[in-house]
Amino acid sequence: MSILITNIKQLLQVHDSNVTIVKGEAMKTLPVLENAYLYVEHDTIIEFGEMKDCEGIEAETVIDATGKIVLPSWCDSHTHIVYAGDRTSEFVDRINGLTYTEIANKGGGILNSAKLLQETAEEDLYEQSMNRLDELIKMGTGAFEIKTGYGLTVEAELKMLRVIKRIKQESLAKITPTLLAAHAIPKAYRDKKQDYIEYITKDLIPKAVALNIAHYIDVFCEEGYFDIKDTEAILKAGKQYKLKPKTHVNQFNVLGGVALSVKYDALSVDHLEELNEADIEALKGSNTIPVALPGCSYFLSIPYTPARKLIDAGLPLAIATDYNPGSAPSGNMNFVVSAACVKLKMTPEEAINAATINGAYAMGISNMYGSITRGKKANLIITKPLNHYSQIPYAFAHNPVEQVIINGQLKDIKNPEENFRI
Template sequence: MKLLLENIKELVQVEDDPVLFRSGKQMAKLNTIKDAFLIIRDEVIQDFGTMSHLKDVYRDDDFLIEIDCRDRLVYPSYCDSHTHLVFPAPREKEFVDRVRGLSYEEIARRGGGILNSSKILQKTSDEELYYDAMSRVMEIIKTGTGAVEIKSGYGLSTKEEIRMLKIIRWIKETAPVCIRSTFLGAHAIPAEYKNNPSGYVDVIINEMIPQVAAEELADFIDVFCDKGFFSVEDTERILMAGIKYGLRPKIHANELGLTGGVQVGVKYHALSVDHLEHMGVNEIECLKDTETMPTVLPGAAFFLGMRLSPVREMIEAGLPVALASDYNPGSSPSGNMNFISSLGCINYKMMPEEVINATTINSAYAMGISDRLGSIARGKIANLFITSEVPGIEYLPYSFGSNLVETVILNGEVQEH
């Protein structure tokens, strides 16, 4: 199987020498090739370059499929490194309550929020959870996502957490995108442990983690380390137990306060610390020169009207930044990475080049796949999208709310609409 994309107006995020992520000033750098070609063989990117080079080198090659990309841009697929897209039902009633003035935390205290989703999950069949989640996966594929991390965390009991992870595995086996799975037993304290939160932490450590590991159900382990959820001490206990079983941390940190989440993430070599609405000098300092990707979730801050993560300060301090959707029913009911890109520019004052790095190579790093996805490089998996006719890269974040993704290619195959 050999596929040729030719006359590409601009081939975006090209790497001759692949990097694992871009940080600081490097984030404003974006390699592109104008008037380009790209060849896909089987599932991988075989070659790319300028059209004149194509004519010199590949004159006699016959390609099974040729796509004329005149006036169009070609991007590596977005990598969405933080979602909760397996959930039993949307929570639009809570949305209306918030419009009326209740806060997200207030709604959670009244039995809404994560605990509400958890209650409904128990009554939802495997098939229903799977098909609903798959339709969300198919929806985000249309807006350019080619890799997605999915968390458990609405189970909140050993049986239900394992069931959620098995549904994520089912999606992994059947969806055309790359899926990473994260065990998030520590998403909220279940009602029956309200007065004994450390009892629930014991269940996570003694029952859930060993079973998750024995059945190889997760790539990562997550904890919602924040005010009113899991303390730094709880988080340390859970992460240590997870690491013992080979589960690398990726944690929810500093959404609700300066709670020490960032520091604990860095201490346990988390692959990413996510949310980061509350960041002080110490948090920024502590992330410097580490293997932990600061990940910002603009959809959640937008939807909940939260304070914004100081992305400019982080980049000026030399840190890398990734952006992800946080697709979930309570705080970000959308997995549209084009919209996330617009929010990156509009709300966080990121340049279009920075946003592209944050949603491709850096977010690929944040889900442990930047060696095979997240950029246009020889040998990488051919997950990419072709835009409709657009003037240039700025046009995508500029056109918030539009979907300018015209053709999606996953594992070297053109996807049907």
């Protein structure tokens, strides 16, 4: 199978030599080739260049992209796509004045989703999750991190892992599984949190590792959930099994989770709606990438991650959806890219870098995903006709995507019969 895309108005994120992350000032640069072509064979980007050098290249499928923009598919490095049902009633409670924390303290929130997930059959959970994923592939996302964390029992967490494994095997998208071992404290352990930590470290982690699905470990380090001591115990247990951290930190309070995550060589620290100088200092010189989740800030009306402070300090930044039923019930990366510009004051170049190559870095896959580089996987967005790539974030809540190529396969997103499964 070979595909040649011709007359591309702007080909974005083009790199002759492989890049795996962009940081600080460099995020302002988005390499663009005007009037370009791109040639794909099987699942791989083979060649690209200016149209004047395209002569003689033949392919089974030729796409004329006159007036259109081609870019690497979005890389969404933080999702909770595997969940059951929804939390619409809590949404209405919040409109009527309750806060996310008040709802959680009443036994709602994550515990609500955990109860639903525990009661949902594995097959049903798979179908619900796969449908969400298919919808998002149509919106241009080609790689997803997916977390567990709505199980809260060994049995239900393993069920989530098996569902994620099946999605990984059956979807054309690239999937990175994360064991969110410690997401909330179940009711039964409310007054004996230490017992729950032991349950996670001694029972859940070894059993999850035995399935050999997740290579990352996550903890919700937050007041009312897991404090610094708890988080360290869980990251330490994960380390024994070579699970690298990707943590939820600083969503509502600064507890020191950033420095702790860096100490355990985290791949990413996510949320950071609250951030202090010590956090920024801890990140400098580390291999840990901060990840902002503007959809969560939007939905919960909480502060936006101070992206400027991070980028202006020379750090890298990724953006992701945090798609989940409680704090961000949308997996639309086009919206996230727009919100990054409007609310985080990132330039379109910075936002697109954050949603492609840096998103891939935050999943540990940027050697093969996130840029237009020879040898990398062909996960691509072909937009509708646009004047300039800045229109992607500018026209917020519009869908700029016309076609996607996922794992080298051309997909017509307007065709309701189209499917994204292997």
